[in-house]
Amino acid sequence: MMHWNDTLISWMGAFVLLTGFMTVVFRRFGNVLGCYRLQSIGFALATAAVGLDLGEPHLYALAVLSGVIKGYLVPNWIGGFARRLGSRAEEKMAVSPAVSLFIAGGLLLAAHIISRTAVGSASAKVDDLMIALALLLIGFFFMVSRSHVLSHMMGILFMENAVTGAVVMLSSGLPLIVDLGILFDVLVGILVMSILVFRIQGAFDSVDTSELTTLHG
Numbered sequence: 001m002m003h004w005n006d007t008l009i010s011w012m013g014a015f016v017l018l019t020g021f022m023t024v025v026f027r028r029f030g031n032v033l034g035c036y037r038l039q040s041i042g043f044a045l046a047t048a049a050v051g052l053d054l055g056e057p058h059l060y061a062l063a064v065l066s067g068v069i070k071g072y073l074v075p076n077w078i079g080g081f082a083r084r085l086g087s088r089a090e091e092k093m094a095v096s097p098a099v100s101l102f103i104a105g106g107l108l109l110a111a112h113i114i115s116r117t118a119v120g121s122a123s124a125k126v127d128d129l130m131i132a133l134a135l136l137l138i139g140f141f142f143m144v145s146r147s148h149v150l151s152h153m154m155g156i157l158f159m160e161n162a163v164t165g166a167v168v169m170l171s172s173g174l175p176l177i178v179d180l181g182i183l184f185d186v187l188v189g190i191l192v193m194s195i196l197v198f199r200i201q202g203a204f205d206s207v208d209t210s211e212l213t214t215l216h217g
Contacts, residue, residue, distance in 0.1 A: 006053065012046035013131045016165070020138040023158065024100035028089045029082045032154055033075045040070035043165045050168055062179045069183050074190060081194055082150055092147045100145060107137040125170055132166035149197050160186060
């Protein structure tokens with residue numbers, strides 16, 4: 001009989017996968033940030049459920065910290081950063097939203113096939129691996145199909161969410177000090193990327209990578 005925490009893990013897995021599909025459709029950065037916020041909260045709830053299922057208290061702490069940092073601080077930070085840049089939406093997309101959604105479905109199918117091949121269709125971890133791998137591929141696709149630097153930042157964050165989720169779901173998490181180090185790396189990475197984006201805008205008067213084709217001496 002499936003316990004409520006197993007049910008919560010399953011529902012959160014479907015929920016974060018849905019946020020991945022929603023991401024490739026939106027053009028407005030506010031909507032993309034909303035998807036990241038919801039996805040991070042979904043992963044935090046799933047982490048807490050895994051901690052309850054395994055009796056691992058450090059996963060509770062990780063769930064709370066992930067929810068606060070990636071569900072609140074990071075989206076607010078990037079949202080304010082986007083307002084300072086005066087960027088509201090992705091103006092140039094290499095792939096239309098409809099085609100992007102179709103490609104995301106293909107990536108999910110590829111993740112399903114790879115997961116069944118890697119761990120076997122009878123494994124209890126096949127669905128967890130499929131979701132994490134699908135989100136990783138969708139995050140990478142989101143990053144390469146957009147031209148705005150902020151979209152590239154968000155693609156990296158979506159991929160980081162997928163990797164962190166895979167660690168928690170497949171290996172029951174890492175020691176707390178390692179998890180804290182990963183969260184700290186996320187904050188430092190965002191700070192470094194923000195500085196680089198400001199320098200790019202100052203040098204080229206644009207943060208659209210499709211326009212950064214001329215070297216400035």
